[in-house]
Structure formats: structure tokens, C-alpha cells
Amino acid sequence: MATIEVQGLTKHFGSVVAVDGLSFSVDRGSVTGFLGPNGAGKTTTLRMLLGLVRPTAGQALINGVAYRDLPDPERTVGAVLESSGFHPARTARNHLRAVGMVDGIAAARCDEVLEQVGLAADGNRPVGGFSMGMRQRLELARALLGDPQVLILDEPANGLDPQGIAWLRNFLRWFATQDRVVLVSSHLLAEAAQTVDDVIVLNRGRMAGHGSLTELRQRATTTVRVRTPETDRLVSLLSEHGIQARHQSSDLVEAQGTTVEVVGRLMADNGLVVLEMTSAGESLEELFFQMTEGAQRFGAAGHPEPAPVVGPGPMPGGPS
Amino acid sequence: MNRLIRSEVFKLRTVWSTWLLVGLTAVLIAGLSALVAFVPHHGAVNFPAKGTAAWFDDLFSVMALAVDLALVLGAIMITSEFRHKTVTPTFLAEPRRGRMAAAKLVVALGGGLTLAVVAGAVALVYGLASVATGVGGIATMGTMLTEFRHVWPGVAAAAVLYGAYGVGLGALLKNQVVTIVVALVALAVVEPIVGAAVPSVGRWLPGYAAQALESVAASARMHAGFGAVSSVHLLVWWAGALVIIGYGVVLAALGSLTTLRADVT
Ligand SMILES: Nc1ncnc2c1ncn2[C@@H]1O[C@H](COP(=O)(O)OP(=O)(O)OP(=O)(O)O)[C@@H](O)[C@H]1O
Ligand SMILES: [Mg+2]
Numbered sequence: 001m002a003t004i005e006v007q008g009l010t011k012h013f014g015s016v017v018a019v020d021g022l023s024f025s026v027d028r029g030s031v032t033g034f035l036g037p038n039g040a041g042k043t044t045t046l047r048m049l050l051g052l053v054r055p056t057a058g059q060a061l062i063n064g065v066a067y068r069d070l071p072d073p074e075r076t077v078g079a080v081l082e083s084s085g086f087h088p089a090r091t092a093r094n095h096l097r098a099v100g101m102v103d104g105i106a107a108a109r110c111d112e113v114l115e116q117v118g119l120a121a122d123g124n125r126p127v128g129g130f131s132m133g134m135r136q137r138l139e140l141a142r143a144l145l146g147d148p149q150v151l152i153l154d155e156p157a158n159g160l161d162p163q164g165i166a167w168l169r170n171f172l173r174w175f176a177t178q179d180r181v182v183l184v185s186s187h188l189l190a191e192a193a194q195t196v197d198d199v200i201v202l203n204r205g206r207m208a209g210h211g212s213l214t215e216l217r218q219r220a221t222t223t224v225r226v227r228t229p230e231t232d233r234l235v236s237l238l239s240e241h242g243i244q245a246r247h248q249s250s251d252l253v254e255a256q257g258t259t260v261e262v263v264g265r266l267m268a269d270n271g272l273v274v275l276e277m278t279s280a281g282e283s284l285e286e287l288f289f290q291m292t293e294g295a296q297r298f299g300a301a302g303h304p305e306p307a308p309v310v311g312p313g314p315m316p317g318g319p320s
Numbered sequence: 321m322n323r324l325i326r327s328e329v330f331k332l333r334t335v336w337s338t339w340l341l342v343g344l345t346a347v348l349i350a351g352l353s354a355l356v357a358f359v360p361h362h363g364a365v366n367f368p369a370k371g372t373a374a375w376f377d378d379l380f381s382v383m384a385l386a387v388d389l390a391l392v393l394g395a396i397m398i399t400s401e402f403r404h405k406t407v408t409p410t411f412l413a414e415p416r417r418g419r420m421a422a423a424k425l426v427v428a429l430g431g432g433l434t435l436a437v438v439a440g441a442v443a444l445v446y447g448l449a450s451v452a453t454g455v456g457g458i459a460t461m462g463t464m465l466t467e468f469r470h471v472w473p474g475v476a477a478a479a480v481l482y483g484a485y486g487v488g489l490g491a492l493l494k495n496q497v498v499t500i501v502v503a504l505v506a507l508a509v510v511e512p513i514v515g516a517a518v519p520s521v522g523r524w525l526p527g528y529a530a531q532a533l534e535s536v537a538a539s540a541r542m543h544a545g546f547g548a549v550s551s552v553h554l555l556v557w558w559a560g561a562l563v564i565i566g567y568g569v570v571l572a573a574l575g576s577l578t579t580l581r582a583d584v585t
Contacts, residue, residue, distance in 0.1 A: 044585075051415040052411055067415055081408055085405025085407075085408060085409075088404065089334075090331075094330070100413075101327040101330060101413075102323055102324055103413055142409060
């Protein structure tokens with residue numbers, strides 16, 4: 001049984017479809033990156049997992065049950081959320097004590113986690129005076145309070161300084177080696193790539209990609225361009241073998257997600273003429289763009305719309 | 321449920337706004353008592369002679385202010401969770417939201433009692449001082465204590481129940497300022513108007529229900545300084561208590577079905 005299991009999860013906010021029939025599962029002993037552009041539905045999905053947002057349809061389970069049915073949930077799941085709050089007049093330590101008390105977590109544990117996130121000296125200060133990064137550290141401390149088996153983190157690196165980010169990265173790696181589970185959202189694949197084993201890419205509330213980072217890296221570096229007089233035959237041949245390919249010009253074919261070796265052998269076996277073959281590198285980040293905003297522009301048909309050339313325009317990505 | 325209740329008490333203890341309300345109760349009651357005790361009335365029509373049982377009754381009815389402050393305390397308990405977005409950690413620790421609301425209702429009862437005790441202590445200091453200085457030349461310890469025993473239990477009961485009523489109203493309205501303004505305007509403005517226009521309806525409103533509890537000694541009401549001798553025929557004290565409990569529970573239940581059920585985003 002997967003530790004985190006999401007099935008047909010859907011959320012409508014009025015006419016906005018934030019999450020649309022999403023299904024995935026996450027197993028023990030891994031760090032899974034939950035990626036997608038602004039407004040993709042990451043936060044909404046994580047909040048549904050945590051029982052804070054009611055799904056329109058589908059279910060989100062942790063250890064086979066809904067969050068609200070977990071006994072002492074903080075002892076099973078630790079969560080860092082974007083718009084979680086603090087009473088400005090309450091001290092950091094008292095914030096943790098108030099929350100921990102509900103699930104029977106001892107006061108001594110509050111000091112331990114404050115120490116862990118580097119806030120030991122600030123425990124008795126009211127949170128109202130905390131900087132953004134300090135608040136984020138306190139959020140992390142709260143997530144760790146119950147020594148949970150599962151961590152669900154929504155952009156936990158927000159506001160952290162470089163040392164904080166490095167600490168977090170190490171911590172998440174260590175956490176996963178304890179046969180526990182981390183699901184962490186981010187918009188930056190490059191940043192997540194240093195931490196995660198698996199990725200789930202979300203776009204407009206739907207799954208845009210799912211797999212291990214290793215697989216993704218392989219896909220990321222393998223766009224094969226072939227110059228051949230027989231472009232039609234090559235495209236249909238590659239398609240028959242499940243390789244995405246398209247005409248670039250009268251004698252050029254571009255194949256995605258494959259290698260020179262695979263294409264070369266196929267062409268030789270079928271007696272096709274090769275004039276030139278190159279393999280173009282593509283960064284993880286480019287692949288990520290292709291999976292997200294690209295997925296909308298190119299659509300299923302695989303025909304890119306020409307980009308309008310008018311000024312710098314608005315910031316790309318984000319909700320549309 | 322015990323742990324939830326302990327956590328709610330802890331939350332109250334660890335913010336200064338709670339202590340501000342406690343301090344405000346003491347200061348306001350001290351001030352209003354001073355008004356009753358020291359302002360000379362020279363036997364004006366509506367004022368009883370100093371040192372009489374009726375005068376002590378007036379002195380102690382000032383404590384009714386604690387009832388309004390208990391309402392504010394209850395309202396703040398729940399609305400500050402939304403205001404400061406602490407609902408997220410609160411619901412993460414206890415995702416069964418109705419239980420959280422129930423714990424707050426229970427703790428608000430205790431909060432109301434605390435304010436009533438503070439009010440009682442301040443009022444008693446004035447009572448004792450009046451006896452010690454022989455106000456009006458006739459004040460006795462016996463009269464003073466008898467009147468205190470008449471007034472305080474009703475005030476305390478109303479304050480306890482108003483704490484829960486504040487939680488219920490806050491659970492429904494969610495916004496802190498809106499909740500407090502609505503509650504106080506309803507008490508100070510709307511209810512007296514309804515009471516004057518339709519007394520038979522007025523008696524069922526929370527303010528008059530509180531008066532029914534407070535005026536076991538048939539004292540004039542000095543709720544929030546809006547004293548009024550009205551034509552409303554008050555309910556018997558226990559019916560008044562049930563009415564306030566009813567408001568608290570029904571509002572909290574409505575809140576649980578609406579505001580508290582809503583997505584936390
Ligand atoms: N409470 C809400 N009311 C209305 N729409 C909402 C609400 N919460 C989220 N949405 C919408 O749902 C969609 C998904 O939002 P969500 O916050 O889940 O995205 P995200 O992937 O976390 O984005 P970001 O990277 O910016 O944090 C967006 O279109 C957003 O406007
Ligand atoms: Mg988000």
C-alpha cells in the first residue's frame with residue numbers, strides 16, 4: 001500500500017478548475033518533487049491531502065485513510081504550508097506548545113525542534129517580530145514536532161537563506177533514508193533536482209508527467225535530429241515504435257525522448273538512408289517548460305504556434 | 321478532548337489580548353463603581369440613598385459589564401484563528417473541526433467565569449471600603465454581603481454563558497471586527513429598540529435573557545452603561561440561561577455547517 005494515494009482528485013473553486021482528476025501515489029523511502037507553474041494546483045492538492053480543502057471529487061489518502069481519520073495526525077504527518085499563520089503576540093515556543101498539546105506532544109520536544117531548525121535562541125520571542133525566513137523555519141519546526149513518518153511541504157525553501165536551504169536539502173535526504181516519505185512542492189525543477197528521487201509534474205490541475213528523476217534526465221538529454229531524404233517513412237517508422245517524431249523541414253526529422261543508438265538501429269534495420277544524425281542536449285529546466293506551458297501550446301497535435309514578437313510582454317508561465 | 325481544552329486554555333494564556341480584557345474588566349468596573357460610590361446624588365428621584373440595600377444593589381450591578389467583555393473574549397477566541405491564519409495549524413492538529421469548536425465553547429465558559437471573578441473582586445473591594453467608611457452612615461457588612469450574593473451569581477452565570485455565545489457568533493461571522501461590532505450593536509442598540517417596540521419578542525433576545533439572569537435581585541440594568549428601565553417582561557432566570565445557551569449552541573452549530581466547514585486556503 002502506498003503511503004500517499006491520490007485518486008481522481010478534483011477541486012473546483014466556483015468556475016475555476018484548480019485540480020482536475022489527478023491520480024498518483026508515493027511510496028516509502030523516497031523524496032517526491034511536486035512541480036508545476038504558478039496556479040498549477042500544487043497547493044490545492046496538498047491542502048486536500050491534509051484535510052484543509054474539501055475535494056469536489058476523488059480522494060486523497062495517507063496510510064490508506066483520509067487525514068481526518070488519522071489518530072493524532074501530527075504524529076503521522078508533518079506539513080509546511082504557504083499561508084499558515086502565527087499569532088503575532090505568541091512566542092515561537094508557545095506556538096509549538098499550543099499546537100503540539102492537542103496531539104499529546106511534550107514541551108521538551110518543542111525545544112528539540114526549535115534547536116533543529118536553528119531557532120533555539122529565539123524561542124521566547126513573539127513571532128510578530130520574526131523575519132520571513134524565521135517564520136518558515138518555525139513552520140518547519142512545527143512540521144517536525146510529532147516526529148512524523150510523512151512530510152508534506154509546500155515550497156519549504158521560501159524565504160530560507162542559503163544555509164537554510166542546504167540544511168533542508170540534507171534533512172529531506174536523511175529523512176527519506178529512514179524509510180519515510182517526503183512530498184515537496186516547488187516551481188523550480190533545477191532546485192528540486194538536487195533533492196528529489198521522483199517527480200510529479202502538474203499543469204493546470206492535471207498530471208503533465210510522472211517518473212523518477214533518472215528517467216527524466218535521460219529524456220531531457222535526448223532529442224535526436226536526423227537528416228534523411230525519406231522523412232515520411234522515418235516519421236511513421238518512429239511513430240510505430242512509440243517515439244514522438246515530427247518533420248522539421250523537407251529533409252529533417254526531430255525525434256523526442258530517444259537516443260541516437262535507438263534511431264540509428266531502427267533506420268539501419270529498415271534500410272533508411274542517413275545523411276546526418278545529431279543528438280541535441282536539453283536541460284531539465286527546458287524539459288520542465290516543455291511539459292508544462294509547452295504542453296498547452298504544442299497541444300497533442302505537436303504543432304507549435306508561432307510566438308508573437310511584440311515587446312517583452314507579460315511574465316511567462318503562471319495561471320492563465 | 322481534554323488535550324484540546326488544555327491547548328485552548330494555553331492559547332488564551334499566551335497572548336496579551338486576554339490579559340488586556342482581564343485588565344479592562346478590572347479598570348472599567350473600578351471606574352463605574354467609583355461613579356456610583358462617589359458621585360453625590362442628594363436623594364434624586366432615581367437614585368437610592370447611600371448605604372441602603374438598593375444603593376449596594378446599584379453599586380454591584382456595575383459588574384454586568386463583565387458579561388459584555390466575556391462576549392468579546394469568546395468572539396476573539398475563535399475569530400483570531402481566522403485573522404492570524406492559525407486555523408491551518410489548528411486544523412492540522414485536530415482535523416475534526418467540530419471538536420475544536422466544542423473545546424472553544426467549553427473554554428469560553430471558563431473565560432467568562434474568570435472575568436466575572438475579577439469583576440466580583442473589584443466590586444467587593446468597593447463594598448468593603450463602603451462598609452469600612454460607613455457610607456451614608458448606615459452601610460453594614462450584612463447588607464453589603466446580602467446584596468453581593470444577590471447580584472454576583474446572576475452576573476457570573478450570564479458572563480459564563482456569554483463567553484460561549486461569543487464563540488458561537490464568531491464561528492458564524494468569522495471576521496473579528498464584524499463579530500464584535502455586530503454583537504455590541506445588537507446588545508446596545510438593536511435590542512433596546514426591539515424591546516421597546518415588541519416587548520414580547522425582546523425578552524427572547526440574548527441581552528434581555530442576560531438581564532433575566534442578572535436581575536435576580538431586580539436591580540436596574542447597567543449593561544455597558546446603557547442603563548434602561550424597560551417595559552420588557554423578563555424571562556425567569558433559568559429560562560434566560562437556557563436562551564443564552566441556545567444562542568451559543570445554535571450559532572456554533574450554524575458556524576460549524578458554514579464557516580468552519582469551508583476550505584482553508
Ligand atoms: N480559495 C480559492 N478560491 C478561488 N480560487 C482558488 C482558491 N485557491 C486556489 N484557487 C485557484 O486554483 C488554482 C490552483 O491554485 P494553487 O494555489 O493550488 O496553485 P499552485 O500550484 O500552488 O501555485 P503557486 O506555484 O503559485 O503556489 C489557481 O487558479 C487559483 O487561482
Ligand atoms: Mg502554491
